[in-house]
Amino acid sequence: MIASSKEAVNRQKSGWRRIWMLVVAAGILFLAFYRLTDYPLTWFDEGSHLHVSKALVKYGVYADYSSEGFRYYGPTNGLGPTVLLPIAGVFRLLGIGLLQARLVMVVYLLVGLFLFYRLTVSLEGDGWHALAFLLLFASRGVSILEYGRQVLGEVPALVFLLGGLLVWWQAWEKPSWGKLALAGMLLGLSVVTKSQVLLFLGPALVLAWLANLVYYRLLPQRVFLLPGLVTAGLFAAWQAFLLFGLDPQASIGNLSLLRETSGSAAFVFSAELIRRSLSELISVLGYFGLLGVGLLYGATLILPRRIEAQKWSILWMMAALNLLWYVLASISWVRYAFIGLALACIFTARFLYDLTRELKPRLREFWQAVREKRPVPGTVAAQGALALAVAGVVLGSLALNVRDVLAPGENTPMLMAAYLNQHVPLDAVIETYEPEMGFLTDHRYHYPPHSYLNKTIQFTWLGGSLPGEGYDFIQKEKPEYVLVGKFAAWVQFYSIPEIESRYDRLITIGPYQLYRLRGVSSNFTP
Incomplete structure:
Protein backbone atom coordinates (compact mmCIF):
# COMPACT_ATOMS: atom_id res chain seq x y z
CA MET A 1 0.00 0.00 0.00
CA TYR A 34 6.46 37.25 -31.51
CA ARG A 35 6.81 40.47 -33.56
CA LEU A 36 10.12 39.21 -34.85
CA THR A 37 10.80 42.15 -37.18
CA ASP A 38 9.82 44.76 -34.56
CA TYR A 39 12.15 43.82 -31.71
CA PRO A 40 14.90 44.64 -31.67
CA LEU A 41 14.87 47.35 -34.32
CA THR A 42 17.28 46.58 -37.12
CA TRP A 43 20.39 48.73 -36.97
CA PHE A 44 23.97 49.28 -38.15
CA ASP A 45 25.57 45.90 -37.33
CA GLU A 46 22.66 43.79 -38.47
CA GLY A 47 22.27 45.80 -41.66
CA SER A 48 25.94 45.48 -42.59
CA HIS A 49 25.83 41.71 -42.05
CA LEU A 50 22.69 41.35 -44.15
CA HIS A 51 24.35 43.18 -47.04
CA VAL A 52 26.56 40.13 -47.59
CA SER A 53 23.69 37.64 -47.79
CA LYS A 54 21.72 39.99 -50.03
CA ALA A 55 24.70 40.53 -52.35
CA LEU A 56 25.27 36.80 -52.58
CA VAL A 57 21.68 36.21 -53.71
CA LYS A 58 21.34 39.24 -56.01
CA TYR A 59 24.83 39.38 -57.53
CA GLY A 60 26.45 36.05 -56.69
CA VAL A 61 29.23 37.83 -54.77
CA TYR A 62 30.24 37.23 -51.12
CA ALA A 63 30.84 40.87 -50.20
CA ASP A 64 29.45 44.10 -48.82
CA TYR A 65 28.50 46.70 -51.40
CA SER A 66 28.12 50.44 -51.88
CA SER A 67 27.16 52.60 -54.86
CA GLU A 68 30.73 52.48 -56.18
CA GLY A 69 30.91 48.67 -56.11
CA PHE A 70 31.72 45.70 -53.87
CA ARG A 71 33.68 45.81 -50.63
CA TYR A 72 35.15 42.42 -49.90
CA TYR A 73 36.47 42.97 -46.39
CA GLY A 74 34.56 44.33 -43.38
CA PRO A 75 31.16 42.75 -42.67
CA THR A 76 32.49 39.52 -44.20
CA ASN A 77 34.84 39.37 -41.22
CA GLY A 78 32.31 40.59 -38.66
CA LEU A 79 30.05 37.55 -39.04
CA GLY A 80 30.94 34.15 -40.44
CA PRO A 81 29.51 32.05 -43.29
CA THR A 82 27.88 29.79 -40.70
CA VAL A 83 25.18 32.47 -40.46
CA LEU A 84 25.38 34.42 -43.71
CA LEU A 85 25.18 31.38 -46.00
CA PRO A 86 22.08 29.85 -44.36
CA ILE A 87 20.39 33.24 -44.53
CA ALA A 88 21.28 33.51 -48.22
CA GLY A 89 19.81 30.04 -48.73
CA VAL A 90 16.55 31.09 -47.07
CA PHE A 91 16.52 34.23 -49.24
CA ARG A 92 16.69 32.06 -52.36
CA LEU A 93 13.76 29.97 -51.15
CA LEU A 94 11.51 32.58 -49.55
CA GLY A 95 12.72 35.91 -50.94
CA ILE A 96 14.85 38.62 -49.38
CA GLY A 97 13.46 40.08 -46.19
CA LEU A 98 14.20 40.79 -42.55
CA LEU A 99 11.68 38.22 -41.31
CA GLN A 100 13.31 35.46 -43.37
CA ALA A 101 16.77 36.35 -42.00
CA ARG A 102 15.59 36.47 -38.42
CA LEU A 103 13.86 33.11 -38.70
CA VAL A 104 17.32 31.62 -39.24
CA MET A 105 18.53 33.40 -36.12
CA VAL A 106 15.64 32.09 -34.02
CA VAL A 107 16.63 28.55 -35.00
CA TYR A 108 20.11 29.29 -33.67
CA LEU A 109 18.57 30.78 -30.52
CA LEU A 110 16.43 27.72 -29.80
CA VAL A 111 19.29 25.31 -30.50
CA GLY A 112 21.54 27.39 -28.23
CA LEU A 113 19.05 27.24 -25.35
CA PHE A 114 18.71 23.47 -25.78
CA LEU A 115 22.48 22.91 -25.90
CA PHE A 116 23.02 25.13 -22.86
CA TYR A 117 20.58 23.02 -20.87
CA ARG A 118 22.14 19.79 -22.15
CA LEU A 119 25.58 21.01 -21.18
CA THR A 120 24.50 21.84 -17.63
CA VAL A 121 22.81 18.45 -17.30
CA SER A 122 26.06 16.79 -18.36
CA LEU A 123 27.80 18.35 -15.35
CA GLU A 124 27.68 16.82 -11.88
CA GLY A 125 24.98 17.74 -9.40
CA ASP A 126 21.20 17.57 -9.50
CA GLY A 127 18.49 20.20 -9.30
CA TRP A 128 20.42 23.31 -10.33
CA HIS A 129 20.12 23.01 -14.13
CA ALA A 130 16.73 24.74 -14.37
CA LEU A 131 18.08 27.65 -12.33
CA ALA A 132 21.06 28.00 -14.71
CA PHE A 133 18.67 28.07 -17.66
CA LEU A 134 16.53 30.71 -15.96
CA LEU A 135 19.56 32.89 -15.22
CA LEU A 136 20.71 32.67 -18.83
CA PHE A 137 17.28 33.49 -20.21
CA ALA A 138 16.63 36.34 -17.76
CA SER A 139 20.06 37.99 -17.64
CA ARG A 140 20.12 41.59 -18.90
CA GLY A 141 23.85 41.22 -19.36
CA VAL A 142 23.61 38.15 -21.57
CA SER A 143 20.49 39.53 -23.35
CA ILE A 144 20.09 36.27 -25.22
CA LEU A 145 16.60 37.15 -26.47
CA GLU A 146 17.74 40.50 -27.83
CA TYR A 147 20.85 39.13 -29.56
CA GLY A 148 19.19 35.88 -30.60
CA ARG A 149 16.39 37.62 -32.51
CA GLN A 150 18.70 39.60 -34.83
CA VAL A 151 21.47 38.82 -37.30
CA LEU A 152 24.49 38.93 -35.00
CA GLY A 153 27.22 36.40 -34.30
CA GLU A 154 27.03 36.01 -30.53
CA VAL A 155 24.30 33.36 -30.24
CA PRO A 156 25.48 31.23 -33.21
CA ALA A 157 29.05 31.34 -31.86
CA LEU A 158 27.71 30.12 -28.50
CA VAL A 159 25.83 27.32 -30.28
CA PHE A 160 28.99 25.98 -31.92
CA LEU A 161 30.98 26.42 -28.71
CA LEU A 162 28.46 24.47 -26.64
CA GLY A 163 28.16 21.78 -29.31
CA GLY A 164 31.94 21.49 -29.47
CA LEU A 165 32.25 21.14 -25.71
CA LEU A 166 29.56 18.45 -25.54
CA VAL A 167 31.21 16.40 -28.32
CA TRP A 168 34.63 16.97 -26.77
CA TRP A 169 33.55 15.79 -23.34
CA GLN A 170 31.93 12.69 -24.85
CA ALA A 171 35.25 11.94 -26.54
CA TRP A 172 37.00 11.96 -23.16
CA GLU A 173 35.37 8.64 -22.30
CA LYS A 174 36.86 6.99 -25.39
CA PRO A 175 39.20 9.45 -27.16
CA SER A 176 38.68 8.58 -30.84
CA TRP A 177 40.36 10.71 -33.48
CA GLY A 178 37.05 11.26 -35.26
CA LYS A 179 35.23 12.70 -32.26
CA LEU A 180 38.18 14.84 -31.27
CA ALA A 181 38.40 16.23 -34.81
CA LEU A 182 34.65 16.90 -34.82
CA ALA A 183 34.95 18.74 -31.52
CA GLY A 184 37.75 20.84 -32.98
CA MET A 185 35.65 21.61 -36.08
CA LEU A 186 32.73 22.81 -33.97
CA LEU A 187 35.01 24.94 -31.81
CA GLY A 188 36.63 26.23 -34.99
CA LEU A 189 33.23 27.16 -36.43
CA SER A 190 32.61 29.13 -33.25
CA VAL A 191 35.63 31.37 -33.92
CA VAL A 192 34.84 31.53 -37.64
CA THR A 193 31.36 32.73 -36.72
CA LYS A 194 32.65 35.38 -34.33
CA SER A 195 36.40 35.96 -34.47
CA GLN A 196 36.52 37.57 -31.00
CA VAL A 197 35.82 34.12 -29.53
CA LEU A 198 39.42 33.21 -30.38
CA LEU A 199 40.68 35.80 -27.87
CA PHE A 200 39.59 33.60 -24.98
CA LEU A 201 39.01 30.18 -26.54
CA GLY A 202 42.60 29.89 -27.78
CA PRO A 203 44.22 30.68 -24.40
CA ALA A 204 41.64 28.50 -22.62
CA LEU A 205 42.54 25.47 -24.76
CA VAL A 206 46.24 26.00 -24.10
CA LEU A 207 45.68 26.39 -20.35
CA ALA A 208 43.42 23.32 -20.27
CA TRP A 209 46.18 21.29 -21.95
CA LEU A 210 48.77 22.57 -19.46
CA ALA A 211 46.44 21.95 -16.50
CA ASN A 212 45.96 18.35 -17.63
CA LEU A 213 49.69 17.95 -18.20
CA VAL A 214 50.75 19.35 -14.83
CA TYR A 215 47.80 19.05 -12.42
CA TYR A 216 44.95 16.71 -13.43
CA ARG A 217 46.96 14.12 -15.41
CA LEU A 218 43.80 12.23 -16.35
CA LEU A 219 43.66 12.40 -20.15
CA PRO A 220 46.06 11.72 -23.02
CA GLN A 221 47.56 14.79 -24.68
CA ARG A 222 45.80 14.20 -28.00
CA VAL A 223 42.50 15.02 -26.26
CA PHE A 224 43.66 18.64 -26.12
CA LEU A 225 46.14 18.91 -28.99
CA LEU A 226 43.93 17.64 -31.83
CA PRO A 227 40.88 19.85 -31.12
CA GLY A 228 43.18 22.83 -30.60
CA LEU A 229 45.02 22.27 -33.89
CA VAL A 230 41.79 21.76 -35.85
CA THR A 231 40.29 24.91 -34.31
CA ALA A 232 43.37 26.99 -35.14
CA GLY A 233 43.64 25.54 -38.65
CA LEU A 234 40.00 26.21 -39.50
CA PHE A 235 40.18 29.79 -38.28
CA ALA A 236 43.48 30.44 -40.09
CA ALA A 237 42.12 29.04 -43.36
CA TRP A 238 39.02 31.23 -43.19
CA GLN A 239 41.00 34.36 -42.39
CA ALA A 240 43.38 33.67 -45.26
CA PHE A 241 40.42 33.31 -47.61
CA LEU A 242 38.94 36.62 -46.44
CA LEU A 243 42.22 38.52 -46.60
CA PHE A 244 43.64 37.13 -49.83
CA GLY A 245 41.02 35.03 -51.61
CA LEU A 246 37.99 37.27 -52.13
CA ASP A 247 39.90 40.25 -53.54
CA PRO A 248 43.62 39.48 -53.99
CA GLN A 249 44.37 43.01 -55.23
CA ALA A 250 43.21 44.48 -51.91
CA SER A 251 45.21 42.10 -49.67
CA ILE A 252 47.54 44.78 -48.28
CA GLY A 253 44.62 47.07 -47.53
CA ASN A 254 42.75 44.22 -45.86
CA LEU A 255 45.71 43.50 -43.57
CA SER A 256 45.94 47.18 -42.66
CA LEU A 257 42.21 47.28 -41.92
CA LEU A 258 42.54 44.17 -39.75
CA ARG A 259 45.34 45.78 -37.71
CA GLU A 260 43.32 48.98 -37.26
CA THR A 261 40.23 47.05 -36.19
CA SER A 262 42.17 45.00 -33.64
CA GLY A 263 43.77 48.08 -32.15
CA SER A 264 40.57 50.09 -31.98
CA ALA A 265 38.30 47.50 -30.35
CA ALA A 266 40.18 44.42 -29.15
CA PHE A 267 43.34 45.74 -27.47
CA VAL A 268 42.49 49.15 -25.99
CA PHE A 269 43.79 49.13 -22.37
CA SER A 270 42.09 52.29 -21.11
CA ALA A 271 41.81 53.00 -17.36
CA GLU A 272 38.50 54.77 -17.90
CA LEU A 273 37.07 51.86 -19.87
CA ILE A 274 38.33 49.38 -17.25
CA ARG A 275 36.36 51.26 -14.59
CA ARG A 276 33.32 51.28 -16.85
CA SER A 277 33.57 47.53 -17.52
CA LEU A 278 33.86 46.72 -13.82
CA SER A 279 30.87 48.90 -13.00
CA GLU A 280 28.84 47.05 -15.63
CA LEU A 281 29.71 43.67 -14.13
CA ILE A 282 28.64 44.70 -10.63
CA SER A 283 25.39 46.27 -11.86
CA VAL A 284 22.10 44.55 -12.67
CA LEU A 285 23.84 43.18 -15.81
CA GLY A 286 25.82 40.90 -13.51
CA TYR A 287 23.13 40.42 -10.87
CA PHE A 288 24.83 43.10 -8.78
CA GLY A 289 28.06 41.16 -8.54
CA LEU A 290 26.58 37.69 -8.10
CA LEU A 291 28.16 36.55 -11.36
CA GLY A 292 31.55 37.39 -9.87
CA VAL A 293 30.68 35.55 -6.67
CA GLY A 294 29.61 32.59 -8.78
CA LEU A 295 32.99 32.54 -10.52
CA LEU A 296 34.77 32.62 -7.16
CA TYR A 297 32.64 29.71 -6.02
CA GLY A 298 33.38 27.97 -9.32
CA ALA A 299 37.09 28.15 -8.54
CA THR A 300 36.45 25.67 -5.72
CA LEU A 301 34.75 23.24 -8.10
CA ILE A 302 37.81 22.89 -10.31
CA LEU A 303 40.23 21.86 -7.54
CA PRO A 304 39.59 18.11 -7.19
CA ARG A 305 41.67 15.90 -9.49
CA ARG A 306 38.62 14.38 -11.17
CA ILE A 307 37.19 14.37 -14.69
CA GLU A 308 34.14 16.35 -13.55
CA ALA A 309 36.34 19.02 -12.02
CA GLN A 310 38.31 19.16 -15.27
CA LYS A 311 35.10 19.92 -17.17
CA TRP A 312 34.28 22.68 -14.70
CA SER A 313 37.80 24.05 -15.15
CA ILE A 314 37.41 24.48 -18.90
CA LEU A 315 34.14 26.38 -18.52
CA TRP A 316 35.68 28.45 -15.75
CA MET A 317 38.74 29.38 -17.81
CA MET A 318 36.63 30.38 -20.81
CA ALA A 319 34.31 32.56 -18.73
CA ALA A 320 37.13 34.13 -16.72
CA LEU A 321 39.32 34.83 -19.76
CA ASN A 322 36.46 36.40 -21.73
CA LEU A 323 35.48 38.63 -18.80
CA LEU A 324 39.13 39.48 -18.11
CA TRP A 325 39.63 40.59 -21.72
CA TYR A 326 36.35 42.51 -21.61
CA VAL A 327 37.49 44.44 -18.52
CA LEU A 328 41.15 45.04 -19.38
CA ALA A 329 41.39 45.36 -23.16
CA SER A 330 38.01 45.79 -24.85
CA ILE A 331 36.04 48.98 -25.55
CA SER A 332 33.74 48.12 -22.64
CA TRP A 333 30.74 47.17 -24.76
CA VAL A 334 28.93 44.52 -22.73
CA ARG A 335 28.11 42.56 -25.89
CA TYR A 336 31.81 41.64 -26.01
CA ALA A 337 31.30 39.74 -22.74
CA PHE A 338 28.34 37.75 -24.05
CA ILE A 339 29.82 34.25 -23.91
CA GLY A 340 31.69 34.94 -20.66
CA LEU A 341 28.47 36.08 -19.00
CA ALA A 342 26.54 33.14 -20.45
CA LEU A 343 29.04 30.62 -19.05
CA ALA A 344 29.27 32.48 -15.76
CA CYS A 345 25.52 31.89 -15.32
CA ILE A 346 26.36 28.22 -14.83
CA PHE A 347 28.62 28.93 -11.85
CA THR A 348 26.23 31.49 -10.39
CA ALA A 349 23.35 29.03 -10.60
CA ARG A 350 25.38 26.30 -8.93
CA PHE A 351 26.41 28.72 -6.16
CA LEU A 352 22.84 29.92 -5.56
CA TYR A 353 21.44 26.40 -5.62
CA ASP A 354 24.01 25.04 -3.19
CA LEU A 355 23.45 28.04 -0.91
CA THR A 356 19.66 27.71 -1.08
CA ARG A 357 19.80 23.96 -0.52
CA GLU A 358 21.45 24.59 2.83
CA LEU A 359 18.94 27.34 3.60
CA LYS A 360 15.75 25.40 2.88
CA PRO A 361 15.06 24.41 6.48
CA ARG A 362 15.71 27.99 7.64
CA LEU A 363 13.50 29.42 4.90
CA ARG A 364 10.62 27.22 6.02
CA GLU A 365 11.16 28.60 9.52
CA PHE A 366 11.15 32.11 8.04
CA TRP A 367 7.81 31.67 6.27
CA GLN A 368 6.27 29.95 9.26
CA ALA A 369 7.21 32.87 11.49
CA VAL A 370 5.76 35.32 8.97
CA ARG A 371 2.48 33.41 8.76
CA GLU A 372 2.20 33.19 12.54
CA LYS A 373 3.06 36.91 12.91
CA ARG A 374 5.81 36.29 15.41
CA PRO A 375 9.38 37.64 15.48
CA VAL A 376 11.76 36.09 12.96
CA PRO A 377 15.22 35.11 14.28
CA GLY A 378 17.93 37.42 12.93
CA THR A 379 19.87 34.84 10.97
CA VAL A 380 16.70 33.38 9.49
CA ALA A 381 15.49 36.86 8.52
CA ALA A 382 18.80 37.62 6.79
CA GLN A 383 18.72 34.36 4.87
CA GLY A 384 15.11 34.89 3.84
CA ALA A 385 15.85 38.44 2.72
CA LEU A 386 18.78 37.15 0.63
CA ALA A 387 16.57 34.60 -1.11
CA LEU A 388 13.88 37.20 -1.81
CA ALA A 389 16.44 39.68 -3.15
CA VAL A 390 17.91 37.13 -5.56
CA ALA A 391 14.45 36.07 -6.73
CA GLY A 392 13.48 39.72 -7.19
CA VAL A 393 16.53 40.54 -9.31
CA VAL A 394 16.16 37.47 -11.54
CA LEU A 395 12.39 37.74 -12.01
CA GLY A 396 12.65 41.50 -12.50
CA SER A 397 15.20 40.98 -15.29
CA LEU A 398 12.96 38.36 -16.88
CA ALA A 399 9.99 40.73 -16.73
CA LEU A 400 11.99 43.43 -18.52
CA ASN A 401 12.90 40.97 -21.29
CA VAL A 402 9.24 40.02 -21.71
CA ARG A 403 8.24 43.70 -21.80
CA ASP A 404 10.78 44.42 -24.55
CA VAL A 405 9.29 41.71 -26.77
CA LEU A 406 5.63 42.55 -26.07
CA ALA A 407 5.91 46.33 -26.45
CA PRO A 408 8.87 47.18 -28.72
CA GLY A 409 7.64 50.57 -29.88
CA GLU A 410 7.45 52.09 -33.35
CA ASN A 411 9.41 50.38 -36.12
CA THR A 412 11.09 53.47 -37.53
CA PRO A 413 13.50 51.66 -39.91
CA MET A 414 10.55 50.03 -41.67
CA LEU A 415 8.69 53.34 -41.79
CA MET A 416 11.72 55.10 -43.28
CA ALA A 417 12.15 52.31 -45.83
CA ALA A 418 8.49 52.65 -46.85
CA TYR A 419 8.92 56.40 -47.30
CA LEU A 420 12.01 55.95 -49.46
CA ASN A 421 10.20 53.42 -51.65
CA GLN A 422 7.36 55.88 -52.15
CA HIS A 423 9.28 59.12 -52.67
CA VAL A 424 12.88 58.47 -53.80
CA PRO A 425 13.93 57.08 -57.22
CA LEU A 426 15.84 53.78 -57.10
CA ASP A 427 18.68 55.16 -59.22
CA ALA A 428 19.29 58.21 -57.00
CA VAL A 429 22.43 58.07 -54.86
CA ILE A 430 21.71 58.30 -51.13
CA GLU A 431 24.65 59.06 -48.83
CA THR A 432 24.17 57.41 -45.43
CA TYR A 433 25.87 55.60 -42.58
CA GLU A 434 22.82 53.41 -41.91
CA PRO A 435 23.49 50.08 -43.73
CA GLU A 436 20.19 48.60 -42.56
CA MET A 437 18.45 50.81 -45.11
CA GLY A 438 20.49 49.24 -47.89
CA PHE A 439 19.00 45.91 -46.90
CA LEU A 440 15.43 47.13 -46.44
CA THR A 441 15.28 48.89 -49.82
CA ASP A 442 16.98 48.53 -53.21
CA HIS A 443 18.13 52.12 -53.60
CA ARG A 444 21.71 53.12 -54.51
CA TYR A 445 23.38 53.92 -51.21
CA HIS A 446 26.87 55.21 -50.67
CA TYR A 447 28.48 54.39 -47.31
CA PRO A 448 31.69 55.76 -45.78
CA PRO A 449 34.60 53.32 -46.33
CA HIS A 450 35.18 50.68 -43.65
CA SER A 451 38.32 52.44 -42.45
CA TYR A 452 36.12 55.16 -40.97
CA LEU A 453 34.41 52.63 -38.70
CA ASN A 454 37.60 52.28 -36.67
CA LYS A 455 37.67 56.08 -36.29
CA THR A 456 34.08 56.07 -35.03
CA ILE A 457 34.99 53.43 -32.43
CA GLN A 458 37.97 55.47 -31.25
CA PHE A 459 35.88 58.64 -31.02
CA THR A 460 32.87 57.07 -29.31
CA TRP A 461 34.74 55.12 -26.65
CA LEU A 462 38.02 56.98 -26.25
CA GLY A 463 37.31 60.52 -27.43
CA GLY A 464 39.45 62.51 -29.82
CA SER A 465 38.74 64.08 -33.19
CA LEU A 466 35.39 63.69 -34.93
CA PRO A 467 35.39 60.53 -37.09
CA GLY A 468 34.01 62.33 -40.14
CA GLU A 469 36.92 64.74 -40.42
CA GLY A 470 38.45 64.42 -43.86
CA TYR A 471 35.41 62.67 -45.33
CA ASP A 472 34.40 64.86 -48.29
CA PHE A 473 32.14 62.65 -50.40
CA ILE A 474 29.14 64.94 -49.91
CA GLN A 475 31.09 68.07 -50.88
CA LYS A 476 32.76 66.49 -53.93
CA GLU A 477 30.12 64.11 -55.30
CA LYS A 478 26.98 66.02 -54.21
CA PRO A 479 24.69 62.96 -53.89
CA GLU A 480 21.01 63.70 -54.49
CA TYR A 481 20.03 62.59 -50.97
CA VAL A 482 21.60 62.30 -47.53
CA LEU A 483 20.06 60.10 -44.86
CA VAL A 484 21.24 60.65 -41.29
CA GLY A 485 20.08 58.03 -38.81
CA LYS A 486 20.75 56.76 -35.32
CA PHE A 487 24.29 55.49 -35.90
CA ALA A 488 25.55 58.56 -37.74
CA ALA A 489 24.06 60.81 -35.07
CA TRP A 490 25.53 58.69 -32.27
CA VAL A 491 29.07 58.90 -33.63
CA GLN A 492 28.57 62.49 -34.88
CA PHE A 493 29.82 61.53 -38.31
CA TYR A 494 28.13 64.18 -40.44
CA SER A 495 28.09 67.92 -39.88
CA ILE A 496 24.37 68.75 -39.86
CA PRO A 497 24.91 72.52 -40.40
CA GLU A 498 27.04 71.75 -43.43
CA ILE A 499 24.41 69.39 -44.84
CA GLU A 500 21.64 71.92 -44.25
CA SER A 501 23.63 74.58 -46.11
CA ARG A 502 23.23 72.52 -49.32
CA TYR A 503 20.25 70.26 -48.68
CA ASP A 504 16.60 70.62 -47.68
CA ARG A 505 15.21 68.35 -44.98
CA LEU A 506 12.34 66.32 -46.43
CA ILE A 507 11.16 64.31 -43.45
CA THR A 508 12.10 63.09 -39.97
CA ILE A 509 11.01 59.60 -38.90
CA GLY A 510 12.25 58.68 -35.44
CA PRO A 511 16.05 59.03 -35.53
CA TYR A 512 16.15 59.25 -39.34
CA GLN A 513 16.42 62.57 -41.16
CA LEU A 514 16.24 62.59 -44.96
CA TYR A 515 17.72 65.51 -46.93
CA ARG A 516 17.47 66.32 -50.66
CA LEU A 517 19.99 68.38 -52.61
CA ARG A 518 18.61 71.77 -53.53
CA GLY A 519 17.65 71.92 -57.18
CA VAL A 520 16.90 68.18 -57.51
CA SER A 521 13.44 67.52 -58.94
CA SER A 522 10.88 66.13 -56.52
CA ASN A 523 8.73 64.49 -59.21
CA PHE A 524 8.79 60.74 -58.67
CA THR A 525 6.19 58.03 -59.20
CA PRO A 526 6.94 54.70 -57.51
Missing part, protein backbone atom coordinates in the same frame (compact mmCIF):
# COMPACT_ATOMS: atom_id res chain seq x y z
CA ILE A 2 2.80 2.42 0.93
CA ALA A 3 4.72 1.56 -2.24
CA SER A 4 1.67 2.17 -4.46
CA SER A 5 1.03 5.47 -2.68
CA LYS A 6 4.61 6.59 -3.39
CA GLU A 7 4.26 5.56 -7.03
CA ALA A 8 1.09 7.61 -7.33
CA VAL A 9 2.84 10.64 -5.84
CA ASN A 10 5.80 10.20 -8.20
CA ARG A 11 3.45 9.88 -11.19
CA GLN A 12 1.67 13.05 -10.12
CA LYS A 13 4.97 14.89 -9.76
CA SER A 14 6.12 13.61 -13.15
CA GLY A 15 2.85 14.76 -14.72
CA TRP A 16 3.13 18.24 -13.25
CA ARG A 17 6.76 18.39 -14.36
CA ARG A 18 5.78 17.60 -17.97
CA ILE A 19 3.03 20.21 -17.88
CA TRP A 20 5.45 22.78 -16.51
CA MET A 21 8.02 21.97 -19.21
CA LEU A 22 5.36 22.36 -21.92
CA VAL A 23 4.35 25.75 -20.50
CA VAL A 24 7.99 26.90 -20.41
CA ALA A 25 8.61 25.66 -23.96
CA ALA A 26 5.48 27.45 -25.22
CA GLY A 27 6.57 30.64 -23.49
CA ILE A 28 10.04 30.48 -25.01
CA LEU A 29 8.65 29.86 -28.49
CA PHE A 30 6.27 32.80 -28.13
CA LEU A 31 9.01 35.15 -26.98
CA ALA A 32 11.31 33.94 -29.74
CA PHE A 33 8.88 34.52 -32.63
